[in-house]
Amino acid sequence: xxxxxxxxxxxxxCTSAPCPRHKPSARLSVRDALGAxxxxxxxxxxxxxxxxxxxxxxxxxxxxxxxxxxxxLQVVADSSFDSRELAFGSSVExxxxxxxxxxxxxxxxxxxxxxxxxxxxxxxxxxxxxxERHPLEYLRQYPHLRCRTNALGSILRIRSEATAAIxxxxxxxxxxxxxxxxxxxxxxxxxxxxxLHLEVMSGAFTQVFTFGPTFRAENSQSRRHxxxxxxxxxxxxxxxxxxxxxxxxxxxxxxxxxxxxxxCTEDVELCHKFIAPGQKDRLEHMLKNNFLIIxxxxxxxxxxxxxxxxxxxxxxxxxxxxxxxxxxxxxxGNIPVxxxxxxxxxxxxxxxxxxxxxxxxxxxxxxxxxxxxxxFGGSLREERYHFLEQRLARSxxxxxxxxxxDLRRFGSVPHGGFGMGFERYLxxxxxxxxxxxxxxxxxxxxxxxx
Amino acid sequence: xxxxxxxxxxxxxCTSAPCPRHKPSARLSVRDALGAxxxxxxxxxxxxxxxxxxxxxxxxxxxxxxxxxxxxLQVVADSSFDSRELAFGSSVExxxxxxxxxxxxxxxxxxxxxxxxxxxxxxxxxxxxxxERHPLEYLRQYPHLRCRTNALGSILRIRSEATAAIxxxxxxxxxxxxxxxxxxxxxxxxxxxxxLHLEVMSGAFTQVFTFGPTFRAENSQSRRHxxxxxxxxxxxxxxxxxxxxxxxxxxxxxxxxxxxxxxCTEDVELCHKFIAPGQKDRLEHMLKNNFLIIxxxxxxxxxxxxxxxxxxxxxxxxxxxxxxxxxxxxxxGNIPVxxxxxxxxxxxxxxxxxxxxxxxxxxxxxxxxxxxxxxFGGSLREERYHFLEQRLARSxxxxxxxxxxDLRRFGSVPHGGFGMGFERYLxxxxxxxxxxxxxxxxxxxxxxxx
Numbered sequence: 001x002x003x004x005x006x007x008x009x010x011x012x013x014c015t016s017a018p019c020p021r022h023k024p025s026a027r028l029s030v031r032d033a034l035g036a037x038x039x040x041x042x043x044x045x046x047x048x049x050x051x052x053x054x055x056x057x058x059x060x061x062x063x064x065x066x067x068x069x070x071x072x073l074q075v076v077a078d079s080s081f082d083s084r085e086l087a088f089g090s091s092v093e094x095x096x097x098x099x100x101x102x103x104x105x106x107x108x109x110x111x112x113x114x115x116x117x118x119x120x121x122x123x124x125x126x127x128x129x130x131x132e133r134h135p136l137e138y139l140r141q142y143p144h145l146r147c148r149t150n151a152l153g154s155i156l157r158i159r160s161e162a163t164a165a166i167x168x169x170x171x172x173x174x175x176x177x178x179x180x181x182x183x184x185x186x187x188x189x190x191x192x193x194x195x196l197h198l199e200v201m202s203g204a205f206t207q208v209f210t211f212g213p214t215f216r217a218e219n220s221q222s223r224r225h226x227x228x229x230x231x232x233x234x235x236x237x238x239x240x241x242x243x244x245x246x247x248x249x250x251x252x253x254x255x256x257x258x259x260x261x262x263x264c265t266e267d268v269e270l271c272h273k274f275i276a277p278g279q280k281d282r283l284e285h286m287l288k289n290n291f292l293i294i295x296x297x298x299x300x301x302x303x304x305x306x307x308x309x310x311x312x313x314x315x316x317x318x319x320x321x322x323x324x325x326x327x328x329x330x331x332x333g334n335i336p337v338x339x340x341x342x343x344x345x346x347x348x349x350x351x352x353x354x355x356x357x358x359x360x361x362x363x364x365x366x367x368x369x370x371x372x373x374x375x376f377g378g379s380l381r382e383e384r385y386h387f388l389e390q391r392l393a394r395s396x397x398x399x400x401x402x403x404x405x406d407l408r409r410f411g412s413v414p415h416g417g418f419g420m421g422f423e424r425y426l427x428x429x430x431x432x433x434x435x436x437x438x439x440x441x442x443x444x445x446x447x448x449x450x
Numbered sequence: 451x452x453x454x455x456x457x458x459x460x461x462x463x464c465t466s467a468p469c470p471r472h473k474p475s476a477r478l479s480v481r482d483a484l485g486a487x488x489x490x491x492x493x494x495x496x497x498x499x500x501x502x503x504x505x506x507x508x509x510x511x512x513x514x515x516x517x518x519x520x521x522x523l524q525v526v527a528d529s530s531f532d533s534r535e536l537a538f539g540s541s542v543e544x545x546x547x548x549x550x551x552x553x554x555x556x557x558x559x560x561x562x563x564x565x566x567x568x569x570x571x572x573x574x575x576x577x578x579x580x581x582e583r584h585p586l587e588y589l590r591q592y593p594h595l596r597c598r599t600n601a602l603g604s605i606l607r608i609r610s611e612a613t614a615a616i617x618x619x620x621x622x623x624x625x626x627x628x629x630x631x632x633x634x635x636x637x638x639x640x641x642x643x644x645x646l647h648l649e650v651m652s653g654a655f656t657q658v659f660t661f662g663p664t665f666r667a668e669n670s671q672s673r674r675h676x677x678x679x680x681x682x683x684x685x686x687x688x689x690x691x692x693x694x695x696x697x698x699x700x701x702x703x704x705x706x707x708x709x710x711x712x713x714c715t716e717d718v719e720l721c722h723k724f725i726a727p728g729q730k731d732r733l734e735h736m737l738k739n740n741f742l743i744i745x746x747x748x749x750x751x752x753x754x755x756x757x758x759x760x761x762x763x764x765x766x767x768x769x770x771x772x773x774x775x776x777x778x779x780x781x782x783g784n785i786p787v788x789x790x791x792x793x794x795x796x797x798x799x800x801x802x803x804x805x806x807x808x809x810x811x812x813x814x815x816x817x818x819x820x821x822x823x824x825x826f827g828g829s830l831r832e833e834r835y836h837f838l839e840q841r842l843a844r845s846x847x848x849x850x851x852x853x854x855x856d857l858r859r860f861g862s863v864p865h866g867g868f869g870m871g872f873e874r875y876l877x878x879x880x881x882x883x884x885x886x887x888x889x890x891x892x893x894x895x896x897x898x899x900x
Binding site: 029047048049050066067068089090091093118119120121122125126143144145147148153156157160164167171197200201203204205206212213237238383403404406407408409410411412413414440441 | 479497498499500516517518539540541543568569570571572575576593594595597598603606607610614617621647650651653654655656662663687688833853854856857858859860861862863864890891
């Protein structure tokens, strides 16, 4: 057996531990090549897709992109390299020297010594056309190819960065010293189970969050709904009031956004410049102001006094509609606004009874933001056994939720939590009108393109 | 409107930006209290659940746990605080002074000045019993309460840390200087879409990964299967061989594990001491050795020569069964082993044809590990249009996979990827026998406890 093991090990061409990845020519991503400080004629290898070809008498210019950055790397080659196959969309591997660029457009460029066509691209059949700026609606027809455009490339890089920002808001890396404003220093659990299950966890770990896909069979074709979307949910034990929750929500929005802005500057700029002009100022306005707070009752008063004619007449006890949310945000000067204390009758059994009257409310909170309306929803949860028992009994749910009642029998604590729709968050910060453009593969009613 | 906004803002009791969370007594997590360096009689507040009560003549000792660490905080109180309600499982808030402990068992303890019962716990009805070590099977009946035990607390904190470790392997925080061995410096995309969709993304971003829930309607009650499990998947463009992929897999396993071991020392120790004795050495053995590589053909030869009698006779062209996987790992000295180049007929249409003979294989790879068997599965993907077209035609899938063929028409690149079952990974490093014990809410056939 031992002999066999030695034999087997000999089959390995490369041990895993200190195996240098950079053998003959160092393989570099476009991003790393662009960011190279010293260009002492080092031989490198860059792989990617051709974004542009410009052929001059004696020189050939290519731009190579591999998705690692918005900017492409300029390759300068002898015109003898010119070939029909070096076309927009083709994949190539270029070896050469990274040198300082004489042009002011870029710091470095790659002086090609070898160009290898990896995969051809038939320009006629390729739905993306050279030098054309395709509208987002057009690109939606090609979910398998659209991420090779600047627009979707930028949006999806931002999505990736925002994912990381949210994780790091809740659970700062243990290698970094935890600054005080970071609220969550305990476990993160990814689960699709949703809020009631998250309450189980917060009943043992105090502060928990989850970030993952959520499924809703909503028969909606709106620009704000998807059948599969991503949700960030947090649940916190020992909270005393909605204030506590709102502080975390505002902190999450602002901290994650600042991180995205500083780590994806170019990509955000592209969105703010070409897709949603004016969004830069609108976002700054949201970030520099404290979010506002009004009660549901005040919200209805404001809507009743409005000069605008609504399709749905605003009335106490009835849910707010999109037109109402829009009006309220505008009324608040386009600053995100928390609406709190909703009618008990409108909300699910687990929300905490405010024990007020005559208009009976629960400690629920929604955050309305410009452009998309409801972004966050949350509440204090009913932690008092007898209150919850009565609410469950009234809905005939007592038996099914015995386990949920148990949480109130054995060391119950006041707690609350919230959820944020991730795609709506991206829409909000980038000013992207349609939710289908901020997720790689949108799934919605009557659609299964991919 | 402007007036209204000012009015609204006045409603806020606390602005969000520089609002000190620590008002009268600083609220501390148990972990932070235990780690406090200076104990200059600072007044603090700690909230959590009572893990033990010991009443002496003049002093009362409590241990408080809030899930932030395995260790609990010792509270020392005057015996006048003693009360029936201060029972195992109750939730409390304790205010007092953090002082140096005279005992060697802990550095600090909390001298209580005020103890508030937040929620009672009826000891008779509570399924967790004081000072008892409950078997994992017993705890499985109480998915809503079991995370309040030491065992599940530790396992789930490790799960959380392993999640973070995997994210940081693929996408190191941009605030930290990226060490060279970190392979993935480009976007991360969370999606449930799975491998074919991940190929779309790697065709634009070169290196991508996803980490999230996956659903399988497997009618299995085994200790290695769940209907909902978590999967890490990676897809890499411009790979040249299975070697490239195997290096990333081995790197992921080893790097993530090292991070978990160094960040969750106590929690891992608990598992290795009480749940799986001997596992510490077994894990070290896996970490310090290079993983092995054998071909499927060699594997079948080894099995055929085995003195062991298998229920399923090993034969070329037939899938490996659990009993075979176990034998192979043992044969390899309990070092994880990559099995490569499986029969074409056994594998899905997208795996790359090795064009060999007479025994026709594809460039597939599985990683077998001690205890759980198959942990990773991966392959090079067929990037050649005509090969793929023929395979699709043979399965009558050409029309449905036109989009997938498109990826080979427009700038195709050699690429490959793999998936790792996250729960099996946790089983493997911790030595946990049943997969239901490493996920907060296990979903499996004929079960819907929660």
